[in-house]
Amino acid sequence: MRSSWFNKLHLFFGPRPPLNWLLLCLVSVLVVIVLLGSSSSSVYDSLNASVSPAIYTNYRRLKEQAVSDYLELRNLGANHVKDFDLCGKERENYVPCYNVSANLLAGFKDGEEFDRHCEVSQDRQHCLVRPPKDYKIPLTWPIGRDVIWSGNVKLSKDQFLSSGSMTKRLMLLEENQISFHSDDGMIIDDVKDYSHQIAEMIGLGSDTEFLKAGVRTVLDIGCGFGSFGAHLLSLKLMPVCMASYESTGSQVQVALERGLPAIIGNFISRQLPFPSLSYDMVHCALCGIIWDDKDGIFLIEVDRVLKPGGYFVLTSPRSRKEGSSTGSKQGSMSTPFEEFTQKICWNFLAQQEDTFIWQKTADAHCYISSKQNTMPLCQKEDVQSYYQPHVHCISGTTSKRWIPIQDRSSGSLGSAELEDRGVDPEDFFEDMEFWRSGLRNYWSLLSPLIFSDHPKRPGDEDPLPPYNMIRNVMDLNAHYGGLSAAFVEASKSVWVMNVVPLGARNTLPVILDRGFLGVLHDWCKPFPTYPRTYDMLHAKGLLSHLASEGCSMINLLFEMDRILRPEGWIIISDKVGLIEKARALATQLRWEARVIDLQNGSDQRLLLCQKPFVRK
């Protein structure tokens, strides 16, 4: 389904003399209308022999849309409309906004060069990021968690050879595979012992009791290659790996390649894109942060994202002290650090070997009543925390979400809790109901047969989907996280990165409080992840939202192409005009694409696409 007709157009008219512009434009618009019209109606025709009358009422709108689409396509910079070019080899692992050399040139230093600086590298080249020469489709879950293709990730020679720290160990198997467990069970056993040790230190009999003790979501800062997170997932916890951008040996890239939740991020100069009271545990094993630096601002940020009663687990060899410059006292953390944790009402629980655990207070009055000289409370609550500047105060104490993790009602949110978060329970439960059937329908579409001449409709049984591996899913406009919930209910072995677009209603606290992963993101900008890290992207209503924000659809689709692995799937659901526009662009991006009429009399359409495996 390439846009061969665009090429034909070009062939017909050859290099275009400027004077013929009007004529050409007119003719092309007519051709586009005829083609768009005929291709869409053929889809509708075959879906239902008795053609739906909606097509005729929509025809005029379609025609107008086609004209404006064509004009936008023309204005993309190229003189003629054709498939977009592939980027050069240097962009194989390209993450926009994270160009370290450009950041250094712009004067960022002291670690801030690894930060997200979209304003520095605003080079929005319209080219398709291609996979490395020896890229292979990842193995299916759960095999892919333990064995990955070495050609798919960028590792340096050293990283290959070293056996690394406990969380960063890997082995080269054969010549093109990397394994994260060894035959003697060494790596796995170490991680299991470590997890067990943490459980004991917080007073549990075993790490299988984490959930019962209220520990569900874990922010794993600098996660190594994700082995600890992989173990927590097997205990049904929801860990997410977060690490700074790294040009080789990226912890985030490797974790995602293994099918483990991960996102690029740090809090060197700004807050994380999460609201306060988001996580039950924050974990750092050799994560490279100098915790007592900058007047403890990093500890305040950890405190902000921790839920009341949540845990901060720090594993750091005393001798190294994570770069602490002052001489270290043997056997204990340095005094300023210890003093600071008291100022923010953390309770020191235990130390074993190199591991230290603190617990955030569950008592919001601790900050005021405590005799110690505590941190002041923030005057303003963070409403929409999106890479905000750091603050020297304690957040969340007046929030209705200040609920100690140990007291949390198990599992789902009740009506009262929803109302506390400004959510209409009826709306919420309707959304859940919608996604129960919605997921079944979507799942049944994920087969290349959808692009063949035999049309399929949502709900049809055969062929057996999904056709290929789906593990890492992103919901680009997650609302309440209903798709996530439906996946859990249907016991699919996927995890969902729930993204709440900036400017939409901020439902992120609800998503996080349901125990799902989520992040705020401005879709006018690139997403902080490596290329080829998601297997499926889902966007319901995002095109309408972006149109209302005045953002470019083409930039979004390029970004989707970048973060989707070859043969991955895209499901976009929106109004018919926007869908037709996206479909035209999708063919230019070389995606297989099909518009599906939901046949319920609405002007909503689905656009189902699959990214091809372009080797070249």
Ligand SMILES: *[C@@H]1O[C@H](CO)[C@@H](O)[C@H](O)[C@H]1NC(C)=O
């Ligand atoms: C087509 O539409 C008609 C009436 O709108 C309906 O009765 C019929 O079941 C539909 N056919 C299919 C295949 O959906």
Ligand SMILES: *[C@@H]1O[C@H](CO)[C@@H](O)[C@H](O)[C@H]1NC(C)=O
């Ligand atoms: C990063 O920035 C440098 C310096 O501005 C530039 O030469 C280089 O092309 C950029 N890299 C990418 C991948 O855009």
Ligand SMILES: *[C@@H]1O[C@H](CO)[C@@H](O)[C@H](O)[C@H]1NC(C)=O
């Ligand atoms: C039609 O279905 C879509 C998605 O399945 C839904 O969003 C929309 O509200 C439905 N419209 C009507 C009129 O039922």
